[in-house]
Amino acid sequence: MIRILLLAAIFAALALLAYIRLAPSDPARWHEDPRLVTRPNTPNFHLIRMVGGDAMPQVFQMTPEELAERVDEVARADGATLLAGSVRELHMTYISRTPLMGYPDYTSVVIEPAGEGAMLLAFARARFGRSDMGVNRARLERWLAALDRPALTE
Structure with a gap:
């Protein structure tokens, strides 16, 4: 009897892990505008925007189109x-997965003109769980740091 319960528990755990890894991502639900999103009640996100964010947007000395291309390059290089x-729309949403378990995190980015340059507004959040242990903030900080470096194709 204990063996059956143990096998059932293992099967249930594997089924849950498979669901987390393979659950479909509905673009209509996850493709959000960081300027308009309501702050979640959970601490598993990081928001970069002018008002009500966790950090202010950074201005980059490039056109909005160039910044969107660089963001796409950096995001894809990060996995x-x-x-x-799309890059053309200056509004993209990416899925990043944790290395071990494959938990999905979503990062929505909008690029806006800012004087002679462009700025990145972003909303990074976890799909599952209440805490992300700072992963979404770290990802956005990593992307911002990479944007300050020369392009990979240069």
Whole structure:
């Protein structure tokens, strides 16, 4: 009897892990505008925007189109995949997965003109759980730091 319960518990755990890893991502639900999103009640996100964010946007000395291309390059180099939007639209949402368990995190980015340059507004959040242990903030900080470096194709 104990063996059956143990096997059932293992099967249930594996089924849960498979669901987390393989659950479909609905672009209509996850492709959000960081300027308009309501702050979640959970601490598993990081928001970069002018008002009500966790950090202020940084201005980059490039056109909005160039910044969008660089963001896409940096995100993909970091292992993220594009879920919705496009570089052309200056609004993209990426899925990043944790290395071991494959938990999905979503990062929505909007690029806006800012004087002679462009700025990145972003909303990074976890799909599952209440805490992300700072992973989304760290990802955005890593992307911002990479944007300050020369392009990979130069």
